[in-house]
Amino acid sequence: MEVDAVVLDVDGVLVDVADSYRRAIVESVDRVYERTIDDADVQRFKDAGGFNNDWELTYAAALFVLARREGLEGSVADFTDAIAERGGGLAAAQAVVADMPGVAQARVRDRWDRDRLRETFQALYLGSDLYREFEGGEPPFEAEGYIHDEPVIVTPETVETLTDRFDVGVLTGRPESEAEVALDRAGLQLPVEHRFTMDDWEEGKPHPAALVTLAERFGAETVAFVGDTLDDVKTAHNANEADPTRRYYGIGVLTGGLTGEAGRETYESVDTHAVVDSVNDLPDLLTSR
Numbered sequence: 001m002e003v004d005a006v007v008l009d010v011d012g013v014l015v016d017v018a019d020s021y022r023r024a025i026v027e028s029v030d031r032v033y034e035r036t037i038d039d040a041d042v043q044r045f046k047d048a049g050g051f052n053n054d055w056e057l058t059y060a061a062a063l064f065v066l067a068r069r070e071g072l073e074g075s076v077a078d079f080t081d082a083i084a085e086r087g088g089g090l091a092a093a094q095a096v097v098a099d100m101p102g103v104a105q106a107r108v109r110d111r112w113d114r115d116r117l118r119e120t121f122q123a124l125y126l127g128s129d130l131y132r133e134f135e136g137g138e139p140p141f142e143a144e145g146y147i148h149d150e151p152v153i154v155t156p157e158t159v160e161t162l163t164d165r166f167d168v169g170v171l172t173g174r175p176e177s178e179a180e181v182a183l184d185r186a187g188l189q190l191p192v193e194h195r196f197t198m199d200d201w202e203e204g205k206p207h208p209a210a211l212v213t214l215a216e217r218f219g220a221e222t223v224a225f226v227g228d229t230l231d232d233v234k235t236a237h238n239a240n241e242a243d244p245t246r247r248y249y250g251i252g253v254l255t256g257g258l259t260g261e262a263g264r265e266t267y268e269s270v271d272t273h274a275v276v277d278s279v280n281d282l283p284d285l286l287t288s289r
Helices: 021-033 039-048 054-069 076-085 090-098 102-111 114-135 156-165 176-186 209-218 230-242 260-268 279-285
Strands: 005-008 167-171 222-227 247-253 274-276
Touching (some): 005 209, 021 054, 039 054, 039 230, 054 076, 054 114, 090 102, 114 176, 156 279, 167 209, 209 230, 222 230, 222 279, 260 274
Parallel strands (some): 005 167, 005 222, 222 247, 247 274
């Protein structure tokens, strides 16, 4: 695959977040509502689309837990299938709950506390010290921080090869401060103009605006976007539609929520251009134009 530029997601690509972000989702809902979803159910929300923002996934998971308490029938799979049918994302989750009887949905809305869920998530993920630094206040409780449990996936050799051969950018749903932590650990130092974080754009993936903007900044004709979710692949597809003057390739890695042969098949179901075991396989897959 010949490309001019490589754009990398962070979570599941550069660092493993199974015991950090995804753990924080499950445990935040449990702390606030004393009931939660399973680890595997997090991927069901991801596959439904529109949940690049893990805070919003946490809110949606909480909606499911609360709705079940008020009589919603069906499993998490049924709930996420209904979300996907409505276009994905938090608004779709709210629409599913809005189909419940009026009294039941009113009780769900009354108990649904996004502010508390977010501060709980951040306290668990960041830990007390980084919470004070990044959030600018006191955490709701003391914690060590799951951010410290993120093994680096990308090797120094891969970083060196990619940055020597291609223009390299980053496109992530992380806030800027949290992206800095991960990029520092991964040894990937990039100019600010070569990366997009949650703080830099409103739409989020799979909207193509950030990816197209990076391609323009690189002056690239062909771009590989490497991610660990279906929304990452759809971002590349959407970029091809929005910017027909360039070619965008969506590449999936099997080091995030999609793994093994089942993960490969899931990627192929959305016409992923290539699937690799990890980001460290990119130097063998990609050649410079």
